[in-house]
Amino acid sequence: MSPAARNKVVPYLLIAVAVIAGWAAIAEFRSRLYYPSVKVRAQEGMEIAFLFGGRTDRARCEALAANVGDSVLAVCPACKIAEKTCLVTLEPQQQKALSTEPLDLPSARLADGGVTTYRSPSADMALGACRESERQASLRVGPGRVICYPPNAARPYSSLQKQRLGESNNALGLLFLALGGIAFGLAIYLMIRYEELRAYLSALPRSAKRLLMLGMDIALIPAALVIALALEHGAQWPQVEGLGLTLALALLVAIPIFIKLGLYSAVIRYMEFRMSLTIVVSVTIAALLFAGVVDLLGISTLTVQDAVTYWMLALLGIGGSRVIARQYLRQSSASSAVPDPVIIYGAGDAGAQLAISLKSNPAVILVAFVDDKPDLTGSFLYGIRIHPAARLPALVKELGVRQVLLAMPSASKAQKREVFDRIEHVGVRIRTIPRLSALLDGRARISDIEDISIEELVGRDPVPPISALLARCIERKAVLVTGAGGSIGAELCRQILALAPKKLVLLDLSEYALYAIHEELAALKGKFAYSAEIVPVLGSVSRSHLVRRVLAEHGVNTIYHAAAYKHVPLLESNPLAGIRNNVIGSLRVAEAALAENVETFVLVSTDKAVRPANIMGASKRMAELVMQAIDGSGRTRFCMVRFGNVLDSSGSVVPLFRKQIHEGGPVTVTHPEITRYFMTIPEAAQLVLQAGAMAKGGDVFALDMGSPVKILDLARRMIRLSGFAVRDEEHPNGDIEIRFTGLRTGDKLYEELLIDNKASATEHPLIMRAMEESIPWAKLKPTLDSLEEAIGRLDEAKVVAILLSVVPLSSPTEPLDAAAADTGNRRSPPLKLVT
Secondary structure, rough: OOOHHHOOHHHHHHHHHHHHHHHHHHHHHHHHHEEEEEEEEEEHHHHEEEEEEOOOEEHHHHHHHHHHHHHHHOOOOOEEEEEEEOOOOOHHHHHHHHHOOOOOEEEEEOOOOEEEEOOOOHHHHHHHHHHHHHHHHHHHOOOOEEEEEEOOOOOOOOOOOOOOOOOOOHHHHHHHHHHHHHHHHHHHHHHHHHHHHHHHHHHOOHHHHHHHHHHHHHHHHHHHHEEEEEEEEHHHHHHHHOHHHHHHHHHHHHHHHHHHHHOOOOHHHHHHHHHHHHHHHHHHHHHHHHHHHHOOOOOOOOOHHHHHHHHHHHHHHHHHHHHHHHHHHOOOOOOOOOEEEEEEEEEOOOHHHHHHOOOOOOEEEEEEEEOOOHHHHHEEOEEEEEEEEHHHHHHHHHHHOEEEEOOOOOOOOHHHHHHHHHHHHOEEEEEOOOHHHHOOOOOOOOOOOEEOOOOOOOOOOOOOOOOOHHHOOOOOOEEEOOOOOOOHHHHHHHHHHOOOOOEEEEEOOOOOOHHHHHHHHHHHHHHOHHHHHHHEEOOOOOHHHHHHHHHHHHOEEEEEEOOOOOOHHHHHOOHHHHHHHHHHHHHHHHHHHHHEEEEOOEOOOOOOHHOOOOOOHHHHHHHHHHHHOOOOOOOOOEEEEEEOOEEOOOOOHHHHHHHHHHOOOOOOOOOOOOEEEEEEEEHHHHHHHHHHHHOOOOOEEEOOOOOOHHHHHHHHHHHHHHOOOOEOOOOOOOOEEEOOOOOOOOOOOOOOOOOEEEEOOOOOOOOEEEEEOOOOOOHHHHHHHHHHHHHHOOOOHHHHHHHHOOOOOOOOOOOOOHHHHOOOOOOOOOOEEEE
C-alpha cells in the first residue's frame, strides 16, 4: 500500500462501509418488495391475468391482490380467482409483458405500467373482453384508465398517466441506503480535507474531544437499537409499542455506565487492549441493564433476540468508531515515509509490552518475533509469528528489516554478548530496551528504546558490592571529592550521596563541570530525600591554602582525589601543566590531609602509571610514589586505586568512535594491534569506594579489569551496533571505513595493571593489593622540592628531566613477555597472588 493510501485509511474504510451498506440496501429492497399478480378464470375458457408494474411491500401486495380479486368477483359472479401471488422475481415471459414489446395476446396497459392479458379459445372473444375492459375503465372517474392493444401491437407508456400503486415502506432498506450515502459523503470530504481536519481534531482540547465522543455515542446507541428492531419487525418497526421510551431508556442506561467506566477519559489515539476490554465490558453491562429495565417496566416488544442483536450492533458501533478514530488521529501529517520493519528479539513479557508500545509509533512496523525458546516457535503474539533465533538472518533478508530490538532487560552481559555475536554480522541496527534496574526504579520505560551501548558488550558482569566496604569510609562522614565534575569524580559523587554521608564537598577547577554535577546531585537529593549537605567549591587542588581551608571548615574525614589531567597527547604537548596538576596538586592535597588529620585519602590512579610510556603515565606514577612515601607521616591512611580505561569517559575512545560513526566515518584507530582494558564508569567508581575502605596505609590497589580488548575489534563492533557495515578489502561496498593513523606520541600498544605482576588477594574478588617497591619520603622530598622549583621557573625541560629521573619511560611497543609477543594479542602474564 502506498504512503498516500495509508494516510487515507479512514476514507477507504468509509468507502468500504458505503459499499457494504449499498449492497445491504439493494438486498433488502429486493427481498422485501413484490409484484402483485392475480389470475381469473371467466366463462367459456376465458383467462384474465393481472400483473402490476409497481413493486410494493408484502402487506400492500397482498392487500392489492385481494382487492383486485374482490373487484373482479363483484362484476363477474361467475368468475373464479385462480391465483393471487406476490412475485419477488419475474420470469422472462412476465418481464416481456411489462415491457413495450408486442404480445401475441390482447393486452391492456394499467396505469402503473403493468398489464392485463386476455387468453381464450376464440381470438375475437379475447380481444372483445380487452376492449370491454377499456370501455368500462373510461367510465370511471380518476385514475385507473386502461388502454387495450390487439395482439402483436406495440404498447407504449407515453399514452398513460403512469402511477405507482404505492411507495415502498421498507424502512430498513432506506436506513442502509442513508448510511451508505453518509459514509460515502464523509469519505469524499475526508479525502479533500483529510490533513486539515486531522490537525483540527488533534488540536481540540480534551473536553471538546470528550463531547465529540459523547455525541457520537448518543447517535450510535439509538441507531443500534433501531437496526435491531428493524431486523426483527421489518417495515413495521416505527409502529413498535413504546419505541420512544425504549430509545430513551437505552441512552439513559448506557451513557452513565460509559462515563463511570472511563470511556470518555481514555486518550483515543493511544487506545490499546485494556481500553478495548473496557469497551466490551461497558457495552455488555449497558445491554444487560437495559434489557432488565425494559423487562421490569413491562415493555414487551423487545425480545431476547432483539437485545442480543442490539448488544452486538452497539459493540460494533462504539468499539468500531473508536478504532477508526484512533487510526485517523494517529496518522502523522509528515508521515509520508514508509515505516521501518523491525524484529523483536525476545517474546517474553518485555517483548509483549514493547510490541504494544510500538503500535503507537508510525515510524516502525513490527514484522516478526524471534526467541531462543523452542516451545515458543510457531506461536503467535498479538498476531505476529514467533520464529526461532536461528532464522533471524533469513528473516532480515526476506522482510527487509533494518532494526532488531532486544527485549531482554534482565539478561546478563554475557548473555547479551552471546546474542550480539550471533546477529552482529546480519547488517542491521541493534537497539534495546532499558536495563531491568532502570525499569524497576522508574527511571525508564519499556518504550524507551535506545541503541545498545558498547558497555553492554565489553567487560564483564559487575560483581555485587560488599555493603560494609561501601559504607565504611562514607556513612555519617564528611567526604571530599576532587575533580568532582569529571567522569570518575561525578560517578563517585553519585554513589557517595546514596551512602548517607553527613556532608559531600565537591572541588573542581571547571566552573561548568562543577555547576553540572552540583545541579544533578541536588536533584537526586530532592528525589530520594537524601540528608547529606552538598557543598560546591570552585578552585584548584594546587592551591594549598584553599584545600586546607576546605578540609578544616567542613571537617572532612575522607578524600577521593580524582582531579587529574589524563589526555596523553595533550600532556605530551604541555608537560609542565600536567606535572604541576598531577604531581604537585596531589602533593598539596595529601599535605593538607595530613595537616587536618583526615582519616582516609584515596588516590584515583591509572594503568598508564605502570611502566609508563608518556608524561601522563609518569606523572600519575609519581603521584603514587608521593602517596606511598608520605603515608605514615600522620594519622591519615593513604592508598591508591589503579585501573584501566573507563568506557564513555571523557578520555575514552568510545565517544570519539561514536562521533565518527555518526558523521559517516572514517573511524580512526592508531594501530591494528593496540589493546586496552575497559570497565564501566559505575563499576569503576564502586570498586574505588570499596578499595579505599580496605586501606591499611600505602596500599596500591589494582582492579581486575578482565580481559583486554582490541581497539580494532571495538571499532568494528561499534560500527555494526549502529547498523552499518565495515568497509575493508573483503567488503569494499561497506558503509564506514576504519583508518589507521599510527601511534600517537606517548601511546602504548598494551597496558598493564601491576609493575612486578605480583599481588595479594583482598576481601573483594576483583580488588588486588599490589606488591610493589616504594621510595622513602626522605629520599623523595628533595626531588619534589627541585621539581616544584623548576615548575616555578617554568623550566619545562628541567621539570621533565626531574620526573623521568624518578620514573623512566618504557618503549610504547615493546612486548610484555615473549609468549604474548608470538600470539599477536599481547597482554601481561597471569597475576601471581601472594599470600
